[in-house]
Structures are given as C-alpha cells and as structure tokens.
Amino acid sequence: MRKPEPSSAAAGKNNKENNSNSKLRKGLWSPEEDDKLMRYMINNGQGCWSDVARNAGLQRCGKSCRLRWINYLRPDLKRGAFLPQEEELIIHLHSLLGNRWSQIAARLPGRTDNEIKNFWNSTIKKRLKNLSSSNGSPNTSDSSPEAKDHRVVAASRFIIPGQEHGMVPIYMDSTSSFMQSAVLSHMFDPFPALDIDQGGLTLPGAGGYYNANPCITQREIGVGGGDDCYNFGGNGGFGSGDVDIGVEGEIFVPPLESVSIEDQNIKTETTYGDSKNNNIYYNNINSILTCNKTNKNIKGESIIGVGNYFDDDQEELTMGDWDLEDLMKDVSSSSFPFLDYQS
DNA sequence: AAACCCCGCAACCGCCTCAGC
DNA sequence: GGCTGAGGCGGTTGCGGGGTT
Secondary structure, rough: OOOOOOOOOOOOOOHHHHHHHOOOOOOOHHHHHHHHHHHHHHOOHHHHHHHHHHHOOOOOOOOHHHHHHHHHHHHOOOOOOOOOOHHHHHHHHHHHHHHOOOHHHHHHOOHHHHHHHHHOOOHHHHHHHHHHHHHOOOOOOOOOOHHHHHHHHHHHHOOOOOOOOOOOOOOOOOOHHHHHHHHHHHHHOOOOOOOOOOOOOOOOOOOEEEEOOOOOHHHHOOOOOOOOEEEOOHHHHHOOOOOOOOOOOOOEOOOOOOOHHHHHHHOOOOOOOOOHHHOOOOHHHHHHHHHHHHHHHOOOOOOOOOOOOOOOOOOOOOOOHHOOOHHHHHHHHHHOOOOOOOO
C-alpha cells in the first residue's frame, strides 16, 4: 500500500501519463474515488481508461483506474480466502504456466492476477520454503504443521535421480524450476484425499471422487448463482462443464494416474524415495509424468527441475516452447475436466 | 502498555505489445 | 518503418494491522 498523495504526485520516471498531469493522485483510493469509478463503470462501461479517469472526475491516471477496477471494484470479484480447491488449482496451473498470473487468473473466476500473485508469493512460497527447511531432517516429524500435509512432506523428500542418497537443497525462488518441481509433486498427488487433518477421506477409486474439505459452508461464495455451493461455472460463464464444490466440498476429479506405466511402455531409470511407500508414490508420479510426455501437447520442465529428460528421445523443452492453448486443452480434459479453457 | 517484528496485500513501476497514424 | 499512446503484465514496494516480546 502506498501513502495517498493528495496532489502533485511524484510521477514515475517513465510514466508519460503521470508526467502529463502533475495533479494526478497516487496511493490509496478513497471511498469517494471508488464510488466515482464504480458509478462511471456501471453507467458507461469500460472504454479508454484515460477517458474513464477524466470523465469520471478522477484525478488518477488511466492505468490506476484500470488496476483499481480490475483488482478491487469489479462486481464479479470474489473476496475472501482462497479455498483449498482454488489453491490446488493455482498450484497446478503454476506448475504448468509459471508466473503467468494473468493466465492463471483467467482460469480462476473471480480472482485477479494480483490476488493470485500475492497469494503465491506469501502463502504458497512460504509453505514451500518451510518444507525446504524441514528437508534437512530425513525423519520429518508428523507433528509439525507441514508434516500434516503429506503432499508437502512428499515434496520435501523428493530425490533427484543420481542423488538418491542425499536430500536435495531447495533454493526458494518464485521462478526456480525446483519450486515448480516441488509443486509438481504436489499436483500429481496420487492420493489426494489423504489429508490427515481434513475430516474427509474418500479414496477416489476409479472415479476419483473425493471429499476434499467438508468444512466449506460459505453459502455466499458462489460465483454463478445462489446455490449452496461453490460454483466454478454455472452462470458465471466460466465454462460449459460446471463444477460444484458443494457444502461438503465434493469435487469430481478423475485420477491422474489413469494410465499405467506398463500401458505406456515407458522405461524409467529413476529411483525415487528411500522407502517402499515412497517408491510407490514417486513411481506413480513418474508414471504420470511420463504419461504426459506421451501426449505431445504436454511439454514441460522435468519434475526434478534439472531439465527434461525422457528416455525415448531426450527432448529438452522449455516453458517458451509450450503451446499454451493445446496445453490447457489437455489440462482441462485430463486433470480438471470441469474447466473449459476453450471459453 | 509500548516497542518491535512480521506478513498480507493494495498499488505503483517499468517493460512489453499492439494498434492507429 | 517509425512514432505515439493505451492496455496489459510481472515484479516490487511499503503501509498498516496483527502478533510477539
């Protein structure tokens, strides 16, 4: 937050818009300004933002008005804390898209890129940082908050092939591939319902129908209507395939590991984990990754964050090579079928 | 109660892209 | 093709409030 500057705001060095008008306000928006902008937008709709600023009687630059509208005043904005399902989706999308906050926000109705970016940089980043610090002790205590989240613990135990005998140092950086690797392991969680501190535990079975969070009771949180549920689609126009996370937090998610390693006929030389369970866990992850590899639409960093090593053709791909639309198409159909990214 | 610390988040900054001229 | 203005985006800043000492 910035201190409001009633007048003669110090314009940014290269901000021509600001330089052109020394009386432009900066800093926090007053309720009166919010009201002016809101009224103008409701009556006139969005046009040229500098015109909006001028015609609404706001001594703000157009960019500032745009930001205020998009991040705060927009009527369809969803306020409040992120739901676990939203968090899952953010992590998933970030693992695919990186710091493309606007792209991520576009797939989370009612959330802004700024909000998601802040959420990532504060909450999720911190969580991953914690897991990295707890990484030093192989026998992670299950009493710690992080340990209660088995997915985080799993990520913290992730072993880089060839370094199976030592823990991997995690350097926290929002753009680091290892962070993405960590969340990838989260995202490909083959046992999504095994949250120890969540009441619900319904293993997905073939359908992947799990009780994610039985505590969701916010009636007012729906985007698309007045249902007693959290509505990702519905009237909100987010997509044709509505997904309702009802009062019992139910969400339909097909199992990611629907294709077996054998089916894919993929050789893996990677050794994951240091226990029987971990081997199962990481083999599942590996199978998912390699399965994705077979779909050429999915091109991404290796889960281990040291490149893209696949046994068949040793392709090395980078984020920039992704065909985003194809990618999201694939994501919507495979991982989150309730999301229609075509819209 | 006061001082200090930490963290969330609103808002700004700087850069990029694109359209119009 | 170059210039300019507007919109959009990701990164960064720093205020304010809550928690801790």
